[in-house]
Amino acid sequence: MKRRDFIKYSSLILPATAAIGMIGPFTKKVFASEKKNGSFSLSVITDQPSRTIHTIEQAIKNSEYGKNTLQFSEYLLNGRHIGDIAYIKSQTLVDYRKGKDDFSLLLGESASSLSLPKILDNPVLLRFSSEQKLLEPGSINIFRGDTLINQFTLDEEVEHHRVEGLKGHVDIRIKNNSVKIISASCKHKTCMNMEAISKPGENLVCIPNQINVSIAGKNSWGVDSITF
């Protein structure tokens, strides 16, 4: 993997690397994702999604979070990642291996029953969170079909980034904290008609290529769905 790609992907695998003691510069971004005190999120990178869901559900059920309604989402990841559990509580990454609280102990048992951590190719990212919408707010997530293929931050300046889709490609530009599709290989160019996006919950979609560029975070409109 090229260094640039590694840096981009490291924002995805960071929760896992941090949990095993390799805290890098991207930690801050992950920490910043939990703004409300008392918030909670659990990210699990795994190759056994059904079994992992069942195991984590049991851990949550027996914890202080069992009474809340939590958000759940699941994405496929491209490439090689470290399979592990990242537990973030009130803006703080908690190393469940060292934690003495009940939930850390439950997570420790879950990790060992799932044989985590381990290196996985094309795994699944499971997110359990007390926040609406998942992944780090302010990050730009690029999906092809169901797979999260790339990630940027809104404060990056990227003049031109090509995203390969199913039939062709789209080119995006990240500037002044917003993202815009600047060219597309399809003839229709519908996605180029869309305004630049800058707020959590907004997305740019290229249907023929099944590319979805979305800004993560709780949607800023305070609604559950949008008719258009």
Place this chain on the structure above:
Amino acid sequence: MYQISVTKYLMGTTVETTARSSDINYCKKALVAAYEEMQRVENLLSCQKDSSEISEINRAAGIHPVKVSYETLSILIRSKKYSQKYNGVFDVTIGPLSDLWGFSEDKEIVLPEDEKIKELTKLVNYDEIIINEKDTMVFLKKKDMSVDLGGIAKGYAIDRGSAVLKDMGITNFILNAGGDIYVSGTKDEETLWKVGIKHPRNTNDLIAEFDLKDYAVATSGDYERFKIINGKRYHHILDPATGYPGTLSESSTILAPTAEEADATATYVFLLGWEKTLNDKDINYPLLIVSSDGSIHYNQIFKKNYNLEIIN
């Protein structure tokens, strides 16, 4: 309890579902079944798919009747009923004009010749869909006629997907296929699901929001698929009478018991414009129309019963 969110590409759009369940793996199974059902409906009814029954009917236009499934027959019967109710302003035989403009396909949009538009407008007539219920046969009377269920099939697919979720015991969800939505149950014990209406010109903003439960909503807008040619906006909602995109509205949002009915009615109301719609006693559904001058019009039933709030 969990809120489980899934997004997939189907029917030429993104289909997003958020469901509430205590069992994630079971809920995922129900969501997979619902998406498979919507995919099945698309395969049956899409005129973009050569293998669909609708494509078969279109290929045989003016030549011979086609034997179809009862499901396809039923949706065509209902389509004709909507067309009768809406005086032909909604008409699924809009196919030749949709193809000419090309908004549903991946092709460059150019302004068609006026003569060609006038010629194809003559092929648009729902009375010339001949339906033989007894033998489940469908025949389009004129050669080159074609059916395009784009104004109704997505709504029907949403209704089918919702029915699958309910059958499997998932009763609290919000299913959104490209802006057409069915809402079931509630977000939690105390909170209703809240739906926003996109602003037709500042598409990064909402124009209004409202609460919804066990009901559908659809919006027709001129801002999703369009092209500006010589300073004029041309979009995909075509008036069967003129063959050109409707000019009276920027968007129309309708609430109805089913997504199919909301879908068909939103197209009709968009083309009819707000003045005629608000005086039409047959339209009892909650609705909001953004007129072509940007003014917002809605009826009291929407305001009163659904906690409608205008934002912009």
